[in-house]
Amino acid sequence: MFGKAPAAPTTARSSSVADLLDGWPDTAAAPATDESPAADTAATTELPAVERDIPRFRERRRQPRGSVPDGTRVLIVDDSQTLVAMLRKMLDQNSYETIVATDAETALASAFDDPPDLIFLDIVLPGMNGFEALRRLRRDPRTKEVPVIMISGNEQAVEQFYAQRIGADDFMKKPFARSEVFARIEGLRDEAGFLHRRTSGKIGAPVTPVAE
Template sequence: MGLFDQLKSILAKSPSPQAPSAPADAISASLGQPPERRVRDRQNARPGTSALIVDDSPTIVAALRKMLNSAGYVTLEALTAEEGIEIARDLTPDIIFLDIVLPGMNGFAALRTLRRDPLTKDIPVIMISGNEQATEQFFGTRIGADDFMKKPFSRLEVFARIERLLDADMVPRRLAAATAQVEATSVSNA
């Protein structure tokens, strides 16, 4: 049976006793897909949250820009680590997406520089790499990365990584800083 015949037979089947509640659900059900892909509502950062994207690939920069802008983020962009560090110092974004492999200074050296600078040390950083090596993720975490994403990444993954870093005010915060703040509060309350 050809592909067209298979599709025709799927679409010709009678509806199940549990009819889908929406037209999109009906189409998904007829194609054998789950009715709703999002199980729960995503927690977004507050509108106007700024994100610095540091990557030498215009394609990655454009993809992240489109995803983030559609959710109300203000994006800043840099094609080199040096330019990214300068933007981070001058504009102090709320979160940074930092590629590991960059021309000139690499992402690890840039992360070390950001963590040593009082102006940028508390900005959460999500490292990005196309390399499959887990050692990069381990090393990035050891020197202060807050999270790690492998290329290619999905919209779902980008926002899940950001959501992990949101505080009660819906502002991205460093995990280490948030943990230290919780520990300090619990010690003072004891």
């Protein structure tokens, strides 16, 4: 009698999402053959939930946050080099074109000369403050329709109220997360992805983070 052939070695399979992503779709079951009836059953067995979700995860990862047309111009007005660098990196990575001003006077000159599509405007600035800068933006026909998101580290709610009263479109309190930045932008987009002034709703209201 011939002895039984040794069983084919099995390969341990990781269940982590990272390993599944790296191996997708190479980890799919091999096609069934006439010589391996067990493969028919394996091929028809429903995949674990984590594997079924992999295409969805990948699709979400490909979608840019707060997606707008490439080259959308954003003016960042803040005297904090750290905040400017952080915000600029977030936007540059998502195909925005960024312009920076560290004071209100420079920001106004830039905005009037070539109006941006969106302005992030700090309230506390050297010289003219953000509120006065916002008033001037709203009075000038070249910039009165440019969306403005005001930012501040001050916890007083009166700043948020006043910002809305004189024409801000949204408000973010420092420090803010990347997800909030793009959620605020998302709230100003139309169906085509272009940015517009807010027509309703309270600024600074809680937001739902944009999926990565």
